[in-house]
Amino acid sequence: MVEKEEQLGGLAHRLTATIEGANIGQYLQALIQKTSSHPNIQVMTQSLIVGFSGFKGNFTTEILVGPGMYSRKIEHGVVILATGAGEYRPQEFLYGENEHVMTQLEIADRLEKKGAADLEQVVMIQCVGSRNEENPNCSRICCQTAVKNALHIKKDNPQTEVFILYRDIRTYGLMEDYYAEARRLGVLFFRFKAEEPPRVESSANGVMVTFRDHVLNRDLAVEADLLGLSAGMVAEDTEELAAILKVARNAEGYYMEAHVKLRPVDMATDGIFVCGTAHSPK
Incomplete structure (x- = not known):
C-alpha cells in the first residue's frame, strides 16, 4: 500500500x-x-x-x-x-476573508468542539464549487452534509434559526428521511437559481446574506452568525x-x-x- x-x-x-x-x-x-x-x-x-x-x-x-x-x-x-x-476551496462568498464563513467540514468540526449554544442564525449555501462550468458534477454528499449539520445545530440549540439556500436538494436514497426530519425541526429551505446566487456582505456581527424568495417574489436578508458553504468535491x-x-x-x-x-x-x-x-x- x-x-x-x-x-x-x-x-x-x-x-x-x-x-x-x-x-x-x-x-x-x-x-x-x-x-x-x-x-x-x-x-x-x-x-x-x-x-x-x-x-x-x-x-x-x-x-x-x-x-x-x-x-x-x-x-x-x-x-x-x-x-x-478533496474539498473545493471556495473563492466566493467571502471565504477566507470573513471568519464567520466556513465550509461544511469546518462547521462540523466547530460543532464537535464548541456546540451551537452561541449561534442564533445560521445560513448554508449549497453547490459551492460544483454544478458549474468548471466542475459540472454533483458532489453527491453536499446536501446530506448540510442537513446533518443543520440537524446537529437544531438538536444542540432548538432556538437557532437555520436557513439552507439550495438549487436542488439531492438527499439520495434513504437520506430523504433526514431532510424531512430537518423540515420538522424547523430548518428553512429556500431555492435559488444558478444565475441568481445569494449575495454575501460582511456585517457588524457576522455576515449579511441576501437571497430571492420565489414564493414571496422579493429579496430577503438574514444576518448570520455563521455562513456554511457546501463546497463541492x-x-x-x-x-x-x-x-x-x-x-x-x-x-x-x-x-x-x-x-x-x-x-x-x-x-x-x-x-x-x-x-x-x-x-x-x-
Missing part, C-alpha cells in the same frame, strides 16, 4: 460523524490499525511512484519510499487506484501519476473506467482498477 502522505486516511481525518451518527474517527483509526498490523499488508507512507511498466500479472513499480526517498522496485499482479478526492492532483501509469482521466481529473456500465471499476489497461472517489464523487 503506497501512501504519499505521512499517514493513511486522507480526507477522512477531517470527518467527524455520519448522518446516522456513527463516529468516523474511531472507525478510521481502527481500520488504519487493522491494515498496518496485518501480516500480509505492507504500508509505505511518504512514498511516491516514479516508474511503472509491465502487463497484467507482471507489473513492476518503482517507488521512492519515506523521508529518505530510497528507491524500491515491487513486482505485482494488479493495481488498485484509490487516490481519493474535487479530484486529487493525479496528473503526474496518470502519466506514469498511462491511464486516462476525464476533464475534471477523475480516472475514467473502461466502460461505465459493463466495466465500471476497470481501467482500459487490464489489471488496473479504480475505487472510491478517485473515480467520481460518491
Whole structure:
C-alpha cells in the first residue's frame, strides 16, 4: 500500500460523524490499525511512484519510499487506484476573508468542539464549487452534509434559526428521511437559481446574506452568525501519476473506467482498477 502522505486516511481525518451518527474517527483509526498490523499488508507512507511498466500479472513499480526517498522496485499482479478526492476551496462568498464563513467540514468540526449554544442564525449555501462550468458534477454528499449539520445545530440549540439556500436538494436514497426530519425541526429551505446566487456582505456581527424568495417574489436578508458553504468535491492532483501509469482521466481529473456500465471499476489497461472517489464523487 503506497501512501504519499505521512499517514493513511486522507480526507477522512477531517470527518467527524455520519448522518446516522456513527463516529468516523474511531472507525478510521481502527481500520488504519487493522491494515498496518496485518501480516500480509505492507504500508509505505511518504512514498511516491516514479516508474511503472509491465502487463497484467507482471507489473513492476518503482517507488521512492519515506523521508529518505530510497528507491524500491515491487513486482505485482494488479493495481488498485484509490487516490481519493478533496474539498473545493471556495473563492466566493467571502471565504477566507470573513471568519464567520466556513465550509461544511469546518462547521462540523466547530460543532464537535464548541456546540451551537452561541449561534442564533445560521445560513448554508449549497453547490459551492460544483454544478458549474468548471466542475459540472454533483458532489453527491453536499446536501446530506448540510442537513446533518443543520440537524446537529437544531438538536444542540432548538432556538437557532437555520436557513439552507439550495438549487436542488439531492438527499439520495434513504437520506430523504433526514431532510424531512430537518423540515420538522424547523430548518428553512429556500431555492435559488444558478444565475441568481445569494449575495454575501460582511456585517457588524457576522455576515449579511441576501437571497430571492420565489414564493414571496422579493429579496430577503438574514444576518448570520455563521455562513456554511457546501463546497463541492474535487479530484486529487493525479496528473503526474496518470502519466506514469498511462491511464486516462476525464476533464475534471477523475480516472475514467473502461466502460461505465459493463466495466465500471476497470481501467482500459487490464489489471488496473479504480475505487472510491478517485473515480467520481460518491
